[in-house]
Amino acid sequence: xxxxxxxxxxxxxxxxxxxxxxxxxxxxxxxxxxxxxxxxxxxxxxxxxxxxxxxxxxxxxxxxxxxxxxxxxxxxxxxxxxxxxxxxxxxxxxxxxxxxxxxxxxxxxxxxxxxxxxxxxxxxxxxxxxxxxxxxxxxxxxxxxxxxxxxxxxxxxxxxxxxxxxxxxxxxxxxxxxxxxxxxxxxxxxxx
Amino acid sequence: xxxxxxxxxxxxxxxxxxxxxxxxxxxxxxxxxxxxxxxxxxxxxxxxxxxxxxxxxxxxxxxxxxxxxxxxxxxxxxxxxxxxxxxxxxxxxxxxxxxxxxxxxxxxxxxxxxxxxxxxxxxxxxxxxxxxxxxxx
Numbered sequence: 001x002x003x004x005x006x007x008x009x010x011x012x013x014x015x016x017x018x019x020x021x022x023x024x025x026x027x028x029x030x031x032x033x034x035x036x037x038x039x040x041x042x043x044x045x046x047x048x049x050x051x052x053x054x055x056x057x058x059x060x061x062x063x064x065x066x067x068x069x070x071x072x073x074x075x076x077x078x079x080x081x082x083x084x085x086x087x088x089x090x091x092x093x094x095x096x097x098x099x100x101x102x103x104x105x106x107x108x109x110x111x112x113x114x115x116x117x118x119x120x121x122x123x124x125x126x127x128x129x130x131x132x133x134x135x136x137x138x139x140x141x142x143x144x145x146x147x148x149x150x151x152x153x154x155x156x157x158x159x160x161x162x163x164x165x166x167x168x169x170x171x172x173x174x175x176x177x178x179x180x181x182x183x184x185x186x187x188x189x190x191x192x
Numbered sequence: 193x194x195x196x197x198x199x200x201x202x203x204x205x206x207x208x209x210x211x212x213x214x215x216x217x218x219x220x221x222x223x224x225x226x227x228x229x230x231x232x233x234x235x236x237x238x239x240x241x242x243x244x245x246x247x248x249x250x251x252x253x254x255x256x257x258x259x260x261x262x263x264x265x266x267x268x269x270x271x272x273x274x275x276x277x278x279x280x281x282x283x284x285x286x287x288x289x290x291x292x293x294x295x296x297x298x299x300x301x302x303x304x305x306x307x308x309x310x311x312x313x314x315x316x317x318x319x320x321x322x323x324x325x326x327x328x329x
Contacts, residue, residue, distance in 0.1 A: 080219050088226065170267050171297050175312075181293035184318065187309050190298060191325075 048146040052139050065132040068125040075118045075125075082115040205328050209255025210235040214245040214271065215289075216263040220312075224258060224289070227316050231323065242266025246274055249281055256327055261290035261297065269301065276305040285326045289314065 026034075086108040095101035143149070155161045166172065175181075211233055213224045221238045228236050237254070239245035241263040249257070257275070259268035266274075268288055275281045288301050289310045298309050308322040 077219065084219070084222055084226075091226075091230075170269055171292065171294070171300055172262050172267070173292055173294050173297065174262065175291040176293045181311065182295045182298055184311050184314070187298050187311065190302060191308050 045147060048143055052143050057136060057139070061132045061135060065129045068129045072122045072125050072129075075122050079115045079118040083112050086111045086115075205324065206255060207232040208235060209233070209327070210237060210252065211256045211258065212245060212248060212254045213238045214240075214242065214257065214259035214263070214268060216240050216260065220260065224319070227319055230316065231320060242268060242271030242274070245271055249275065249284070254284060256323065257284055257286045258289055259286065261288060261292045261301075269297075269304065272301065272304045272306055287322055287326055289319075 090105055090108050093101055093104050095104055155164060211228060213221050213228075213236060215221045215224070215238070218240075225236050225238070237248060237252075239248050242259075243266040245257070245259065246266070248254075257271075259271055261268040268290065272286055272288070275284055275286060282305075285307050286305070287308045287310060288306050289312060290297070291312045293311045301309055307326040310318055310322055
């Protein structure tokens with residue numbers, strides 16, 4: 001890569017840059033070559049930005065994933081409420097005969113079975129979200145590799161930085177994978 | 193539900209004591225309420241985060257606080273520290289019921305003075321055992 005371009009892209013210190021170029025004053029030919037390299041690089045970047053298809057992600061894929069997840073939240077909440085209502089009705093039953101009690105329990109159990117059918121639909125919706133995330137991951141990975149992207153030390157978004165700081169200060173990690181989570185038995189030993 | 197009955201006689205548990213359940217997820221509040229009801233507790237109140245809980249704790253004496261960790265604006269961890277720093281509240285038994293399952297969370301809560309710690313998802317037996325351990329002594 002051309003030295004001038006290399007400095008611009010790698011962030012080389014001025015001293016290093018000077019060392020690279022001090023042996024000779026740049027000639028017109030060198031400058032033209034470097035400008036051609038810069039133009040090639042910009043064309044390459046342009047192609048990679050296009051391949052990212054950011055507009056499609058922002059306009060369709062991500063809103064669609066949000067929409068699917070909203071449906072999943074609604075469906076699970078609705079099913080949970082139906083199941084809990086049925087369970088509470090069973091517990092609160094004031095039937096006076098065994099036969100009447102059995103009829104009531106069977107009706108509620110049927111309601112619980114029906115409510116559990118939400119899992120089929122939510123499973124399909126979650127699969128669509130997973131597919132969208134997979135697409136996003138592929139495109140971002142390609143873009144990161146193509147532009148040799150480096151992350152800023154802190155998020156550029158002030159709100160995100162505040163959220164991150166809050167998570168760290170207040171130990172908000174959320175649920176852990178089974179192999180990382182402490183078991184209830186181990187917690188119990190701590191409270192002996 | 194005989195298996196869920198608390199050993200009231202042996203553990204000197206007061207089933208009439210008011211319990212405050214703190215969770216921003218109403219379904220979880222409902223689950224814990226139902227479990228507590230099955231255990232025999234009738235006086236169960238709830239709050240949706242630490243700030244609301246702290247206001248209730250200052251208005252009324254509760255026999256037990258059962259709190260989630262991750263809530264906004266005030267977390268259960270902050271609530272615990274406020275409770276332990278308040279002369280009038282510091283002796284209130286406090287059980288954390290949370291999905292925060294990293295060892296550092298458990299240790300931080302213990303250092304802050306939590307009486308017991310339950311990781312979600314949990315079962316009725318676990319809740320029963322912890323209540324007996326915390327309030328039955």
